[in-house]
Amino acid sequence: MGKDRKIDMVILGLLSHEDLTGYDIKKQIDEAIGFFWKGSFGSIYPALGEMEKAGQIKKLPDRSSGSREKIKYRITKDGKNALKEWLKEEQSSNDLKYETLLKLYFGGVEKPEVSIHNIEIFEEKIKADLNVLKWYKSNLGKVLDNNEHLHYYLTVTFGIDTYEAYLKWCARSKKLLKERI
Amino acid sequence: MGKDRKIDMVILGLLSHEDLTGYDIKKQIDEAIGFFWKGSFGSIYPALGEMEKAGQIKKLPDRSSGSREKIKYRITKDGKNALKEWLKEEQSSNDLKYETLLKLYFGGVEKPEVSIHNIEIFEEKIKADLNVLKWYKSNLGKVLDNNEHLHYYLTVTFGIDTYEAYLKWCARSKKLLKERI
DNA sequence: GCCTCCTTATATCAAACTGATATATCATTT
């Protein structure tokens, strides 16, 4: 089988915007797409090595003056084609892994207070993240004419819409659980 | 480090309701908690072996008449304690990995039609899954007095609320993308 | 009776990914 590495597409996608180092890629994953995707150094660096061998990306000469090593990558024609092929694949895997819901599902073996507390922890995290997303959205509003910004905007609104639904659910769930105390 | 296996808690949680085989566990993961958690045979069977050695679960004698092997497991006192400890842990990892959003984020390198099509595929899947969740909810409505059923109910409403938010977002996103054609 | 197909059931493996750790340089603050 082989070649089922999603991290490759993340790297190609990010490099299609600009040249980046492995460290830059990790930062962009965390900051820009972190609310719907994850990626670690342990998958990024090996992938960069293999993708360079495969000719999807290439190393840029290190122009920095100091001795500090820093490897910038640029996407190749082959890489861009691979990215476009993937975009047109019908199959997409959309997976949640929500430990908070897992704890809630099995929460019947403990007092309702435990489940309420777990929902509250989740709620606080979502509230904080929602503020960040709203801040992103307000910044994007000014430059929506740009095509790439529209795609960014759509993912941000996905986050905002779902997070707002989460918060409403949190309020109703806590209420139902409190009736059991 | 060691012992960061979430599958253990899924197994303990399911066994806290009733005795199950590995195959039963896989079925319950897919059917009951599949919209917010995943689990494969490749993680279930090895975990069952190790958890039995650790004394959190025990094998039940095979009472089936035929030669067909079938191993039922029951949770032990130690297992129940481990489950309750985990429920009280403040830290929970809640991760989305939405390939549809990834494709949308990088969709600027292709025509808007490609992104619209990807949203439509996602939309159809969500509509179908939402119907299943609504059917679950209507069945649960009758027996909400039971404590375990309340916890099940709360996870189902989480699914319904978020899926409905997804669908609203799909409609608005498609509209915005169609303006670019 | 026999053949086919689907479901039940356990088990293993390569490939992918995470989270932690190691190492070292550079920049800023104390």
Add this chain to the structure above:
DNA sequence: AAATGATATATCAGTTTGATATAAGGAGGC
């Protein structure tokens, strides 16, 4: 001058996925 934190590459053990192997039981057709 020392300490702290950010930048940067790299590797590893442990976890998980998705696929595959194996085999028995049941349902239906002919």
